[in-house]
Amino acid sequence: xxxxxxxxxxxxxxxxxxxxxxxxxxxxxxFGGDTIAWYTPTNVTLWMAIAIxxxxxxxxxxxxxxxxxxxxMQSIAEMAYGFIHKMVEDICGKDxxxxxxxxxxxxxxxxxxxxxxxxxxxxxxxxxFAVTVVLALLVFLxxxxxxxxxxxxxxxxLFWVSSAPLGLRPVLAVIELISYFVRPVSHSIRLAGNxxxxxxxxxxxxxxxxxxxxxxxxxxxxTAMYGLELLxxxxxxxxxxxxxxxxxxxxxxxxx
Amino acid sequence: xxxxxxxAAADMAHGAASGGTGMPQLDFTSFPNQIFWLxxxxxxxxxxxxxxxxxxxxxxxxxxxxxxxxDLAAAEDLKAKAVEAxxxxxxxxxxxxxxxxxxxxxxxxxxxADLDDAIAKADAGIAExxxxxxxxxxxxxxxxxxSIQAVAKDTTAEIVxxxxxxxxxxxxxxxxxxxxxx
Numbered sequence: 001x002x003x004x005x006x007x008x009x010x011x012x013x014x015x016x017x018x019x020x021x022x023x024x025x026x027x028x029x030x031f032g033g034d035t036i037a038w039y040t041p042t043n044v045t046l047w048m049a050i051a052i053x054x055x056x057x058x059x060x061x062x063x064x065x066x067x068x069x070x071x072x073m074q075s076i077a078e079m080a081y082g083f084i085h086k087m088v089e090d091i092c093g094k095d096x097x098x099x100x101x102x103x104x105x106x107x108x109x110x111x112x113x114x115x116x117x118x119x120x121x122x123x124x125x126x127x128x129f130a131v132t133v134v135l136a137l138l139v140f141l142x143x144x145x146x147x148x149x150x151x152x153x154x155x156x157x158l159f160w161v162s163s164a165p166l167g168l169r170p171v172l173a174v175i176e177l178i179s180y181f182v183r184p185v186s187h188s189i190r191l192a193g194n195x196x197x198x199x200x201x202x203x204x205x206x207x208x209x210x211x212x213x214x215x216x217x218x219x220x221x222x223t224a225m226y227g228l229e230l231l232x233x234x235x236x237x238x239x240x241x242x243x244x245x246x247x248x249x250x251x252x253x254x255x256x
Numbered sequence: 257x258x259x260x261x262x263x264a265a266a267d268m269a270h271g272a273a274s275g276g277t278g279m280p281q282l283d284f285t286s287f288p289n290q291i292f293w294l295x296x297x298x299x300x301x302x303x304x305x306x307x308x309x310x311x312x313x314x315x316x317x318x319x320x321x322x323x324x325x326x327d328l329a330a331a332e333d334l335k336a337k338a339v340e341a342x343x344x345x346x347x348x349x350x351x352x353x354x355x356x357x358x359x360x361x362x363x364x365x366x367x368x369a370d371l372d373d374a375i376a377k378a379d380a381g382i383a384e385x386x387x388x389x390x391x392x393x394x395x396x397x398x399x400x401x402x403s404i405q406a407v408a409k410d411t412t413a414e415i416v417x418x419x420x421x422x423x424x425x426x427x428x429x430x431x432x433x434x435x436x437x438x
Contacts, residue, residue, distance in 0.1 A: 022279055027286035038288035048297040055301055059309035066316050068323055074316070081313045101306035109301055129281045130290035138298075196281065 017210055021203035025127055025196065043123045051112045051125065059108070080108065084241065091245040096252055102142070103248070106135060107241040114195060114233035118226070126236075127195040129188065136188035139244045147251035158254040187243055194236050198229045401436070408432045 030041045059080070062073030070078060084104045088096050110126055117124030125131050147155035159176040161169055202225050209218040280286070409432045416423040 025280040027280060027283070027289065036286050036289045038292045040289055042286070042289055042293075044286075044290050045293045048293050052297055052300050052304075056304055056309075059313065060304060063309065063313050063316060066312065066319075068316075068320055070316075077309070077313055078317060081310065081317070085314075101302065101310055104310060105298060105302045105305055108305065109298060125294075127281065128290055130287045131294050134291055134294055192281065 017207055019204060019207040021200040021207070024199060024203060025124070027128075044125065044128075047113070047116060047123045047125050051109060051116060054112050054116065055108050080104075087242060087245055088248075091242070092249045092252055096245070096248055099142075099248055103241060103244055106139070106244060107237055110135070110191065110240055111234065111237035114237055115230075117195060117199065118229055118233060124195055124199055127192055127199060129192050132188035132192040133184070135191075135240070136184040139187065139247055140184040143247045143251040146248070147254060150252065151254055155251070155254050158250055183243075183247065187240065191236050191240050194232055198225065198232055201225055202229065405432060405436060408436065 027036060027042050027044055029036060030043060030046055033040070036042060058073060059077045062071070062077040065071065065074065067074060081104070084107050085097075085100060088100050088103050092099065113125040113131075116122055117127065147158070151157075159173045159180070161172045161176065164172050202222055205218050205221045205225060209215045209222075211218075409428055412428045412432055413423040413425070416428065
């Protein structure tokens with residue numbers, strides 16, 4: 001509401017500049033209507049379906065020929081597979097590989113949603129806290145449950161830093177406990193915040209393009225931001241995935 | 257200006273109606289919808305990846321590694337065979353060379369023997385011929401001396417007769433023979 005109000009005031013002052021940087025994130029029903037029930041097909045549904053199709057096309061259709069000498073699509077699919085497989089193996093160890101499909105699912109969903117969000121007029125799934133918080137909570141719950149199932153109460157040793165002096169340990173335990181519970185928050189807000197900010201900044205620059213004098217600068221700025229956003233789209237998916245692996249390693253090998 | 261203000265006001269009204277807040281991310285009425293569709297999406301992606309895509313790609317990569325390993329092994333094998341073949345070739349070449357030298361030496365020795373034989377035969381023939389010739393020459397020489405003696409005797413006898421003397425055959429012969437020795 002605050003941004004809408006300032007935007008409107010600004011429009012009134014400069015006569016023509018109208019900023020709606022956040023409108024791109026509004027969830028709308030696909031087939032009209034105002035109410036959004038949990039089952040209503042919305043633009044979220046549409047872009048999730050597109051994400052599924054893209055992932056299916058890349059990883060399933062791309063590898064359907066099973067060529068020893070790969071086509072371009074198959075190369076990309078193999079690269080994605082090798083990238084995440086190596087990441088899981090390097091960070092979590094061999095026993096972490098049973099989580100590989102899970103980590104791969106997260107990575108493919110996030111990276112696809114991030115890049116789809118860069119298509120003009122599209123909807124950025126991963127800019128919504130509803131999505132990223134669920135993803136982060138999934139990781140958090142998985143790590144916690146796997147930790148307790150595999151190690152029982154020994155998993156609590158994660159918070160008891162045995163290498164520190166005895167007097168410091170309770171203090172460290174409190175800090176470790178807090179940082180453990182802050183993980184899903186930072187994990188989710190980092191992803192959504194980065195994407196939302198970048199897309200909003202592009203929209204703001206786009207708003208300035210209405211002024212004849214500023215528009216060349218504006219177009220240049222949008223181009224530059226777009227390049228940066230391409231990088232951010234990949235890096236944020238990478239960061240989310242690698243943190244997932246690091247947290248999983250805590251669950252599999254809780255000793256410091 | 258008036259219309260734009262009106263638009264802005266309408267936008268404000270719209271924003272207030274749809275979101276109630278500036279950030280659609282914090283519009284909690286859309287949360288159940290997003291979470292439901294996210295869950296569906298994640299389940300679908302997970303099933304597609306874990307059932308189809310990942311085993312297939314893993315299989316392709318393993319197959320490729322296997323193929324490359326096999327190819328490398330085959331290449332190593334062929335290389336060893338090539339080295340072996342080269343060794344065999346070199347060996348055969350050396351043998352052939354030695355054989356050729358042996359045959360050449362043999363041939364040379366044979367030819368030399370033949371040659372020596374022929375030379376010896378030729379020498380023998382020549383010596384024989386020489387001896388024969390010498391004998392013939394000696395004969396001829398002897399014959400010639402005899403003839404000369406006869407002619408000399410006859411001539412002497414004639415000359416003596418022509419001079420008006422009675423030619424004593426014995427004395428003529430003795431004189432001629434005597435002269436011929438000197």
